[in-house]
Amino acid sequence: MPDVLLQYEEEIKLAILQTFAMVGVSVLAAILLGLPLGTLLFLSRKGQLLANGFVFSSLNLLVNTIRSFPFLLLVVFLIPFTRLLLGTAIGTAAATVPLAIIAIAHYSRLVEQSLLDVPRGVIEAAVSMGASTREVVLKFLFVEARSGLVLGLTTSIVSFISYSTIMGVVGGGGIGDFAIRYGYQQFQTELMMYMILIMVVLVQLIQFAGTTLARVLDKR
Amino acid sequence: MITLRTVSKTFSEQPVVKAVSLSIDPGEVHGIIGASGAGKSTLLRLMNLLERPDAGEVEFDGQPLMRLPERRLRHVRQEIGMIFQHFHLVSNKTVEQNVDAPLRIARVSKKERSVRVNECLRFVGLESFAGKYPAELSGGQKQRVAIARALANGPRVLLCDEPTSSLDPGTTSEILRVLQEVNRTLGVTVVLVSHEMDVIKSLCDRVTVMEDGEIRETVRIEPAGIPSIDSDAIWFLTQLTEGGGPHA
Ligand SMILES: Nc1ncnc2c1ncn2[C@@H]1O[C@H](COP(=O)(O)OP(=O)(O)OP(=O)(O)O)[C@@H](O)[C@H]1O
Ligand SMILES: [Mg+2]
Numbered sequence: 295m296p297d298v299l300l301q302y303e304e305e306i307k308l309a310i311l312q313t314f315a316m317v318g319v320s321v322l323a324a325i326l327l328g329l330p331l332g333t334l335l336f337l338s339r340k341g342q343l344l345a346n347g348f349v350f351s352s353l354n355l356l357v358n359t360i361r362s363f364p365f366l367l368l369v370v371f372l373i374p375f376t377r378l379l380l381g382t383a384i385g386t387a388a389a390t391v392p393l394a395i396i397a398i399a400h401y402s403r404l405v406e407q408s409l410l411d412v413p414r415g416v417i418e419a420a421v422s423m424g425a426s427t428r429e430v431v432l433k434f435l436f437v438e439a440r441s442g443l444v445l446g447l448t449t450s451i452v453s454f455i456s457y458s459t460i461m462g463v464v465g466g467g468g469i470g471d472f473a474i475r476y477g478y479q480q481f482q483t484e485l486m487m488y489m490i491l492i493m494v495v496l497v498q499l500i501q502f503a504g505t506t507l508a509r510v511l512d513k514r
Numbered sequence: 515m516i517t518l519r520t521v522s523k524t525f526s527e528q529p530v531v532k533a534v535s536l537s538i539d540p541g542e543v544h545g546i547i548g549a550s551g552a553g554k555s556t557l558l559r560l561m562n563l564l565e566r567p568d569a570g571e572v573e574f575d576g577q578p579l580m581r582l583p584e585r586r587l588r589h590v591r592q593e594i595g596m597i598f599q600h601f602h603l604v605s606n607k608t609v610e611q612n613v614d615a616p617l618r619i620a621r622v623s624k625k626e627r628s629v630r631v632n633e634c635l636r637f638v639g640l641e642s643f644a645g646k647y648p649a650e651l652s653g654g655q656k657q658r659v660a661i662a663r664a665l666a667n668g669p670r671v672l673l674c675d676e677p678t679s680s681l682d683p684g685t686t687s688e689i690l691r692v693l694q695e696v697n698r699t700l701g702v703t704v705v706l707v708s709h710e711m712d713v714i715k716s717l718c719d720r721v722t723v724m725e726d727g728e729i730r731e732t733v734r735i736e737p738a739g740i741p742s743i744d745s746d747a748i749w750f751l752t753q754l755t756e757g758g759g760p761h762a
Contacts, residue, residue, distance in 0.1 A: 383583035419660075422562055423589035423616040423667070426584075433615060439605050491751040514605040 298485045302476060304491060306406035311491070313458055316393055316468055316489060320454040323394035324401035326445065331357075331398060332405025343427050357365045361398035365457055368392055375463075391467025393457055402452045408442030409435055413467070441512035448504025452497050459493075469493060515540045515643040516561050517704050521570030523556055530556050532727040533570065538671070543697050543704040545714035547736075548724030554707045555675050557724065561675060561705065562594045563587060575670075583704055592620050595702075596663030601656040603648040609635070609659050610644040615667045634662035638692055654685035661692055671703045672696055678713055690717055 299306065331353065335338065337343050339348040369392045373383040375390040412435055421435040436443065459470020469489050477486025516538040522529040529666050530553045538561075546554050559565040560572060563579050566568050572579045574590055582590065603612050613634050617627040635641045638658035648656055657677060664672055674693065676688040692715060697704045708714055715735060723730040 341661065359596055413600075415600055416604060418564060419596070419598065419602040419663075420615075422564055422591060422594070422596040422673075423619055424588040425619050425665070426588060428620055433618070434604060438604055440606060511606070514649060 296484070296488070298482060299488060302472075302485065305472060305476065306328035306489075309467055309469045309489075312467035312471075313455070313469045315386055316390055316458040316461060316466060317454045319390040320393045320397035320458070321451060324397040324450055324454075327394075328398040328401030328450075329405055329443075333409065333435070335406040335426070335434075336400060336409040337431070343430060344347040357399045361380065361403065365392075365396060366460055366463065368396060369461070374465070386461075386466050386468075389458075389464050389468075391460040393454065393461070396457060397450065397454055400453060401447065404446030404450060405443060408439040408446055410443055412438045413510070415427055418467060440514075441508040444504055444508040444511060448501060448508070450503070451500050455493065455497060455500075467480075515575065516705070517571075518557075518560065518572040519571040519573070519625075521557075521560055521572060521720045522568045523553075523560060523565055527642065530727050531567070532561065532725075533546065536568075536722060536729060536730055536732065538703060538705055539720075540670075540703055541552065541697075541701060543693075543706060543717050544601040545718035545721035546705065546707045546724060547709060547711065547714050548730075549719055550709065552724040554709075554724055557708050558675050559675050560704060561671075562591055562596060573719035585668050591668050592667045593617065594671045594673060595667075596673040597657065597660045597664050597675070597677050601648070601653075601660045603656055603659055603663070605648045606631075607639060607647075608644065609646050609648070609651070612648070612659055613662045613666050617662060620667050622667075630666055634665050637695070638662045652685070653681050654688055655682065657685075657689050658692060661696065665700070665702075667694065669702060674704065674706045676707055676709070678710070679708070689714075693717060707742040 296343055316328060334344070335350065335353050335357070338346045338353065340350070342349070360368070369389075372392045372395065378381045380388055416434055417430055418437055420430045425433065430453050458466070458468050459473075461468055462471030462474060469492055473486045475480060475488035477484075477489055517737075518534055518536045520535055521531060534557060546557060548554050556565055557755045559568055561574075563572060566580070572702075574594065578592065579590060581754060585716050601673045604615070607615065610631055614627055617630055619635065622630065632641065635644060638661050640655060640662065641660055643651065643655065643659075646657065651659065660677075661672075672693075677693070678689050681689060691714060693704060693706070696702045697717075704717075706714070706717060720732060720734050720737050722732040
């Protein structure tokens with residue numbers, strides 16, 4: 295292993311762990327809250343099963359607003375909220391709050407898009423056989439949209455990794471923060487390059503896994 | 515079996531079904547024919563409340579559907595099968611899983627479900643295709659799977675919206691034979707929307723002619739295949755058969 299990496303082994307291990315923690319929480323938030331939110335966005339649209347103009351417009355506005363913030367500003371803007379929630383706005387745990395919020399907004403939009411790709415007729419067939427809205431969603435929509443949902447999540451995860459790199463501003467740490475502080479600010483270009491390499495490999499692996507899974511799931 | 519009473523439906527200020535009354539008799543094959551945009555599909559979709567009317571009553575077996583609570587309505591829908599021009603199978607489910615879906619919705623036990631799935635697939639002659647995905651099937655085979663799926667819960671009525679319109683003539687007569695079986699062997703009432711006169715003639719006991727959201731006439735088709743219709747309606751049907759439609 296190159297000397298620079300050995301020299302900073304502990305710091306690098308910690309940075310990788312921090313990145314995994316931040317991205318991990320984002321993925322959980324995306325699945326547990328972004329998926330339902332995206333589904334509700336879809337269902338509340340005009341002509342859909344739970345059509346409701348007020349609900350749709352409100353959610354749509356909310357998601358757009360969150361996504362239109364430059365991410366750095368969102369992090370700063372959310373500091374009071376994070377402090378209220380966790381008692382502190384500094385550190386890796388605190389960094390997961392704005393990351394989770396952008397993750398929910400980001401993935402919900404991709405979920406909505408995937409569901410829009412499901413042919414309308416499939417929903418009609420489901421309703422005609424007596425399915426409840428819940429059954430339509432779980433047994434028809436999610437089944438038919440599953441490869442799109444996986445691809446969307448893959449795209450989202452890659453974005454979360456990118457977002458996580460700036461969490462140094464609130465002391466979140468992570469690979470990106472380490473690369474800036476030790477690589478860039480201390481003129482250790484080689485070290486910075488290695489960190490970039492780690493990110494590139496990580497993104498490639500995730501994209502490969504996502505694309506493969508989506509292909510296996512797609513029987514259309 | 516199904517009764518529509520002065521049922522109306524308007525889409526964005528445009529009336530599509532205008533105070534239509536129609537009664538489907540138990541056991542019959544009832545055709546609905548008319549030009550494109552006449553409101554045939556909408557009329558059919560009103561029968562299981564896939565489309566809710568703006569005015570009028572829809573009755574199934576004497577029950578006024580519009581006044582049923584959601585849960586009861588879903589139950590009634592299990593007694594009304596439906597098939598479509600473009601099949602609308604779930605492409606990420608196998609043939610078997612597609613036919614199983616309505617049975618799960620009806621909370622049928624696992625053991626009974628597998629028996630039913632087999633019966634239905636055998637009925638449409640696709641028992642050896644159980645593990646295949648829709649993408650591996652021809653159009654005619656997909657429509658058979660859709661029929662098997664629609665029959666899974668043992669419905670008393672089958673609503674068909676142009677079930678043969680995207681199939682070639684050979685496959686069309688195959689599917690029509692299956693639908694005839696559904697009616698004759700299983701005793702299921704069939705409502706069949708089509709714009710092809712041949713399809714209607716080969717299968718239907720009665721036919722309703724629609725034009726501009728209204729029923730122009732409902733007539734009985736004689737076994738000989740010559741409809742006992744007044745000259746006006748014959749002219750109309752001829753226009754349709756020649757593919758022009760009355761406004762072409
Ligand atoms: N969900 C909808 N929203 C708005 N307009 C609709 C909707 N469904 C149908 N229409 C309109 O209602 C009219 C009748 O449609 P319908 O599908 O019932 O006709 P059809 O007789 O089945 O025609 P086709 O032979 O082309 O299938 C058409 O003008 C159509 O554009
Ligand atoms: Mg139609």
